[in-house]
Amino acid sequence: MADAQRIYIAIVGVGGVGKAFLPQFAHLQKRLDSQQPPVDLRLILARKSNKQVLTERYNGLDPNSVLDTLNESKKPYLDFDEILGFLESAPGKVVLVDNTADLGLGKQYPKCLKRGISVVTPNKKAFSDTWKLWESIFDAAAQGGSHVFHEATVGAGLPVLSTLKELIETGDEVTKIEGVFSGTMSFLFNAFMPVGGGGGKFSAEVKKAKDLGYTEPDPRDDLNGLDVARKLTILARLVGLQIESPTSFPVQSLIPSALESCSSGDEFMEKLPNHDDEMEKIKDGAAKEGKVLRFVGSIDVASKAVKVGLEKFDSDHPIAALKGSDNIINFYTKRYGSNPLIIQGAGAGGDVTAMGVTGDLIKVIRLLQGQ
Structure with a gap:
């Protein structure tokens, strides 16, 4: 059996779309682990507006129970620059899955992408804000050799x-x-x-x-x-x-x-x-x-x-x-x-929007496998 390629996943937002995404992610994780060669999707961060849970040793969280873990978390809430440092230090490729509608987080995409962290999101505010932000997102992806997909920003899971x-x-x-x-x-x-x-x-x-x-x-x-x-x-x-x-x-x-x-x-x-x-x-x-x-x-x-x-x-x-x-x-x-x-x-709807996000994550994984 070939060694598994490891890709690290950070999820921000566990509301309607985020909750629907987690079981789809768990299904994808299981499917990719059983393929040849396997891909080890490792969830290393889950974060919502006032709580977060992360694995300091990058050894993975269980997507089936991460909501309970997150709700029970007493860990300090780090600012995004600290989170970015944590993700950048991961021993492999990282994908940020932003399931929020937070423009503030969208404005952080260029910083993530420049540092090689790929982004998958249904956050339409990030891609419909100023033309300058639009340009900087895609310029940063080109500079960082990272990828950004946002299918679910228009039409949820529709292609x-x-x-x-x-x-x-x-x-x-x-x-x-x-x-x-x-x-x-x-x-x-x-x-x-x-x-x-x-x-x-x-x-x-x-x-x-x-x-x-x-x-x-x-x-x-x-x-x-x-x-x-x-x-x-x-x-x-x-x-x-x-x-x-x-x-x-x-x-x-x-x-x-x-x-x-x-x-x-x-x-x-x-x-x-x-x-x-x-x-x-x-x-x-x-x-x-x-x-x-x-x-x-x-x-x-x-x-x-x-x-x-x-x-x-x-x-x-x-x-x-x-x-x-x-x-x-x-x-x-x-x-x-x-x-x-x-x-x-x-x-519209949590399940079909999450499907669009999961589909984009699959695209990024395939691209990262080829790098």
């Missing part, structure tokens, strides 16, 4: 970024990207204005989505359109557009202007029914044209136009026919002609 990269790298010309990029907004508008008519008042559908766990705890974080804008920023940058930030192009907020000053999500939800007439007028206007409303993002590559907001679609359009909380992303390219390449499916 959106990998498909787009393959289109570009094989010489296709992407002309337009259009789609529903938010599971929350997909669910909301499929309920508010379903194909065939019907649907409840906007405030009632927002409440239903919130009660079912489809929205953020404060629904304004979905209704302001910024989540979709972050995803469009990432896609636009990948097709070569130098987008400065998610606020540098038109983003339609569905928060009534009179409610922008609400001090809490609860106050917002309490007052939202008073503004249902505004959305009803837009809904009625679309219905008179025989169309339905959907909250979409689009990128016109030639004109460099990026926008997020409500659009009207014929009932037989693929975007109109979307079900539940699914995402749909249409790639219009020279190679595919007038019929777009369509990627569709669950674009």
